[in-house]
Amino acid sequence: xxxxxxxxxxxxxxxxxxxxVLPEYYLRLFNLSAISAVAVIGLNFAFGYAGxxxxxxxxxxxxGAYGLAILTTAWGWSPWLAMPAAIATTAALAALIGYPLxxxxxxxxxxxxxxxxxxxxxxxxxxxxxxxxxxxxxxxPELAIGSLALSGEHRxxxxxxxxxxxxxxLAAMLHASRHGREMMAVRDDEIASEMIGIDVxxxxxxxxxxxxICAAVAGCLFALxxxxxxxxxxxxxxxxxxxxxxxxxxEGTIVGAxxxxxxxxxxxxxxxxxxxxxxxxxxxxxLCILVFLPTGLVGLGRRMRPRSRKTAPxxxxxxxxxxx
Amino acid sequence: xxxxxxxxxxxxxxxxxxxxxxxGFVIVYSATGVVNFAAGQFVMxxxxxxxxxxxxxxxxxxxxxxxxxxxxxxxxxxxxxxVYLPLRRGSIVTIIIGTVAVGIIMQNAALLxxxxxxxxxxxxxxxxxxNLGGAIISTHALGVVGVxxxxxxxxxxxxxxxxxxxxxxxxxxxLQAAKLMGLKVNRLLAxxxxxxxxxxxxxxxxxxxxxxxxxxxxxxxxxxxxAATIIGGFGSLPGAIVGGLFVGxxxxxxxSYVSSAYKDLISFGIMILFLLVRPxxxxxxxxxxxx
Numbered sequence: 001x002x003x004x005x006x007x008x009x010x011x012x013x014x015x016x017x018x019x020x021v022l023p024e025y026y027l028r029l030f031n032l033s034a035i036s037a038v039a040v041i042g043l044n045f046a047f048g049y050a051g052x053x054x055x056x057x058x059x060x061x062x063x064g065a066y067g068l069a070i071l072t073t074a075w076g077w078s079p080w081l082a083m084p085a086a087i088a089t090t091a092a093l094a095a096l097i098g099y100p101l102x103x104x105x106x107x108x109x110x111x112x113x114x115x116x117x118x119x120x121x122x123x124x125x126x127x128x129x130x131x132x133x134x135x136x137x138x139x140x141p142e143l144a145i146g147s148l149a150l151s152g153e154h155r156x157x158x159x160x161x162x163x164x165x166x167x168x169x170l171a172a173m174l175h176a177s178r179h180g181r182e183m184m185a186v187r188d189d190e191i192a193s194e195m196i197g198i199d200v201x202x203x204x205x206x207x208x209x210x211x212x213i214c215a216a217v218a219g220c221l222f223a224l225x226x227x228x229x230x231x232x233x234x235x236x237x238x239x240x241x242x243x244x245x246x247x248x249x250x251e252g253t254i255v256g257a258x259x260x261x262x263x264x265x266x267x268x269x270x271x272x273x274x275x276x277x278x279x280x281x282x283x284x285x286x287l288c289i290l291v292f293l294p295t296g297l298v299g300l301g302r303r304m305r306p307r308s309r310k311t312a313p314x315x316x317x318x319x320x321x322x323x324x
Numbered sequence: 325x326x327x328x329x330x331x332x333x334x335x336x337x338x339x340x341x342x343x344x345x346x347x348g349f350v351i352v353y354s355a356t357g358v359v360n361f362a363a364g365q366f367v368m369x370x371x372x373x374x375x376x377x378x379x380x381x382x383x384x385x386x387x388x389x390x391x392x393x394x395x396x397x398x399x400x401x402x403x404x405x406x407v408y409l410p411l412r413r414g415s416i417v418t419i420i421i422g423t424v425a426v427g428i429i430m431q432n433a434a435l436l437x438x439x440x441x442x443x444x445x446x447x448x449x450x451x452x453x454x455n456l457g458g459a460i461i462s463t464h465a466l467g468v469v470g471v472x473x474x475x476x477x478x479x480x481x482x483x484x485x486x487x488x489x490x491x492x493x494x495x496x497x498x499l500q501a502a503k504l505m506g507l508k509v510n511r512l513l514a515x516x517x518x519x520x521x522x523x524x525x526x527x528x529x530x531x532x533x534x535x536x537x538x539x540x541x542x543x544x545x546x547x548x549x550x551a552a553t554i555i556g557g558f559g560s561l562p563g564a565i566v567g568g569l570f571v572g573x574x575x576x577x578x579x580s581y582v583s584s585a586y587k588d589l590i591s592f593g594i595m596i597l598f599l600l601v602r603p604x605x606x607x608x609x610x611x612x613x614x615x
Contacts, residue, residue: 047417053416053417053420055420100600101596101599101600103600104599104603106416107359107416107558108554108558108599108603110359110416110417110420111359111550111554111595111599112595112596112599112600114547114550115550115551115592115595115596115599116596118547118588118592119589119592119593119596122585122586122588122589122592123589126585126586240421240424243417243420243421244421244424244425247417247418247421251417276432276435276436277432277436279428279431279432279435280428280429280432280433280436282428283425283426283427283428283429283432284425284429286421286422286424286425286428287407287422287425287426287429290411290414290418290421290422290425291410291411291422294414294418
């Protein structure tokens with residue numbers, strides 16, 4: 001129970017401290033990275049814990065965002081009511097999609113989820129009656145408590161950080177729980193897991209639905225922050241970015257998910273001086289991290305620790321997990 | 325009827341291009357086990373190799389095409405050394421993200437060198453058309469179908485009648501055994517990347533006059549090639565051809581008979597359906613990756 005609380009507290013304190021020194025413009029990026037971090041922690045359930053390669057995560061973020069946008073603008077719901085409804089709908093859709101899809105593995109699952117994301121884009125940009133097509137949905141109402149509007153970057157950050165802290169704490173709790181271990185067992189050896197009585201299909205679908213729920217939470221936050229949704233925000237390129245955030249940060253870890261989300265959100269800003277060459281450099285950087293730092297930023301931190309701690313015989317060969 | 329014939333030929337032409345892209349993808353996948361997410365950018369490079377030799381250097385088209393394909397062969401070799409060799413020990417997801425990163429690099433390198441304006445790549449058959457029972461058909465479309473047929477025949481000869489091709493198949497089947505038999509495995513692996521790049525080059529040169537030469541053309545082609553590969557069968561050459569033609573036909577026929585907005589949904593819908601019901605595709609062998 002201590003680790004989840006510690007993580008939540010660290011996010012709130014560090015996030016608050018960083019936010020207090022950031023100028024207004026960077027605060028917006030900081031909000032966006034917190035939102036991405038929620039989505040990436042979700043992806044970590046599917047990929048980091050259960051080993052499911054999903055290239056369709058942005059579609060679930062989009063389902064959450066569109067769900068909230070449609071309920072609040074077309075149906076006039078309050079965002080507080082629309083949010084759980086959008087999240088529940090996304091979870092139901094994920095279970096429906098996951099049931100047939102999760103029989104696939106590896107490349108096949110990657111390509112199937114990629115096809116899912118492309119299909120989501122085609123539907124959202126053409127079902128004009130529901131989604132407004134490529135024009136998207138604007139004028140999403142702001143979140144408010146009573147008469148206190150949670151708009152503006154500072155106030156929104158409170159919402160984003162609290163959500164991130166809760167999601168991260170829940171993720172840490174899951175990791176330490178029986179269910180989390182089941183997921184990792186399935187990731188490491190599916191047949192052996194089946195042998196010891198784990199219902200592999202159920203575990204995979206649970207991981208997939210949990211990841212979709214986090215994605216939908218991120219999508220709702222995104223819709224409430226930007227207050228505009230369009231198909232361009234949820235393409236498969238965004239799915240790949242989420243996966244890249246997880247890999248760059250360090251797969252399988254919560255801290256890695258958050259670090260990766262922050263780094264890849266701020267990187268375009270830091271590299272602005274490169275102008276149009278930015279994406280070229282971004283690709284090169286990604287490639288270098290994959291080749292030279294396969295365990296991500298978290299792995300780098302671990303590698304720099306004194307070597308004496310490594311001498312204890314270790315039998316685990318799985319993906320490292322943050323424990324402190 | 326005339327309309328239908330016209331659509332059929334156009335569908336076959338665009339399908340041939342998808343098929344060539346898919347064949348390149350399949351050759352690399354069978355030999356190296358790498359799902360190349362930069363496959364679409366390979367085709368884009370092929371088109372822009374044509375822009376360099378045909379438009380910038382103003383070479384006569386036979387020389388220009390040869391030079392463009394030579395550039396692509398060189399690029400394939402370079403890719404093998406700088407990307408494949410360092411990444412080959414990585415996990416599936418490392419390779420996916422790695423090839424995506426390479427795709428981003430390629431796309432933006434092209435953007436920096438050529439700008440975002442599309443080029444009009446000429447066809448050696450110019451813009452001539454033939455009238456076939458009332459259907460107006462461009463000779464370029466017919467040429468594309470013809471060239472693809474020749475390429476496929478050439479590949480069949482390569483893989484069934486030459487020692488190099490048989491060696492490549494041996495590597496694809498069992499790398500360790502191929503090594504034990506004394507085959508130069510690395511050279512054959514490099515050759516499969518070169519072959520994939522050259523095929524993408526041919527596809528790119530043929531696609532240029534049909535679409536515009538645009539630095540963003542890679543992604544849509546890659547997605548169609550993935551769909552073609554899944555429908556035809558992962559790792560199967562005849563599958564890539566059938567899948568490519570199917571995707572091209574469904575795109576052109578679907579756009580005019582069903583809905584132009586949802587034309588891509590047809591091929592992706594069928595791709596997902598195949599993954600669920602018959603993941604080995606039309607021609608693929610039984611696969612392990614299914615629980």
